[in-house]
Amino acid sequence: MTEDAEVIIRRMTEADLPRVKGIDSLMTGEERAASWPVEAEKLWAVYRPLLSFVAECEGKVVGFILGDIRGVDYGTSASSMSGWIDMVGVDLRYQRHGIGRKLVEAFYQECQRNQVRARVLIREDDQRLKKLWGAAGFKRGKLIDFER
Ligand SMILES: CC(C)(COP(=O)(O)OP(=O)(O)OC[C@H]1O[C@@H](n2cnc3c(N)ncnc32)[C@H](O)[C@@H]1OP(=O)(O)O)[C@@H](O)C(=O)NCCC(=O)NCCS
Incomplete structure (x- = not known):
């Protein structure tokens, strides 16, 4: 990827699914978040997350973020909805060029417009x-989990 290559962030559609699937399937082992x-x-088939975006660069989709505005899944606040980020992925060849950050920013801006917080769950040791x-x-944030 050349340094001046333009990155376009837009809403994800059904037509992007094969390419998103392709990027996702290359993320294995340590590359893939254990969580x-x-x-x-x-994820798309079951939840069809409404707040999903893709990044296009050099004429193709090179990254995606899947998420949604959902209710009180974890009781984070009795009345509030949150923008939950379910998955972010960038084509290995395009990583470390700020594309992941741009996708997250697009998601966050949409959360701002809807007056909800953006949230994501990860492992403590990641x-x-x-x-x-x-x-x-x-x-x-305030969520923790318990196990025995
Ligand atoms: C996580 C992921 C989406 C980041 O995409 P990206 O386009 O490379 O991210 P960016 O270039 O915008 O990087 C943003 C910041 O994240 C951090 N970061 C990203 N990749 C990193 C890595 N391999 N090691 C350490 N820090 C990293 C850095 O702080 C980076 O900023 P910097 O480059 O200025 O230091 C990408 O690495 C990926 O697809 N990983 C595999 C899938 C995955 O684990 N997804 C779950 C995410 S919750």
Whole structure:
């Protein structure tokens, strides 16, 4: 990818699914967040997340973010809805060029317009994603989980 290549962020449509599936299927092993094992295609088929965007560069889709504005899943606030980010992925060849950040920003701006907070769940020990969300302006929320 050349440094001056333009990146366009737009809403995802059904027609983007094969390409999104292709990007998703290449993310395996350490590359894939342990907290996000579901395939993008299945997530789309079941939930059809309304707040989903893709990034286009050099004439093709190179990244995606799947998410939705949903209700009180985890009781984060008795009355509030939140913009939940379910999955973000960028084609390996296009990573570290700010595309992930642009996708998150588009999602966040839409949350702002709808007056809801943007949220994402990750593993406590996932340093890479902690860095990513920190760099995107996210701060730690109030949810924790218990296990026995
Ligand atoms: C996570 C992902 C979407 C980031 O996409 P990207 O386009 O490379 O991200 P950006 O270039 O916008 O990077 C934003 C910031 O995230 C952090 N970051 C991204 N990739 C990183 C890596 N491999 N290691 C450490 N920090 C990383 C950095 O802070 C980076 O900012 P910097 O380049 O100025 O240091 C991409 O790495 C990916 O598809 N990963 C596999 C799928 C995945 O785990 N998705 C779940 C995300 S919740």
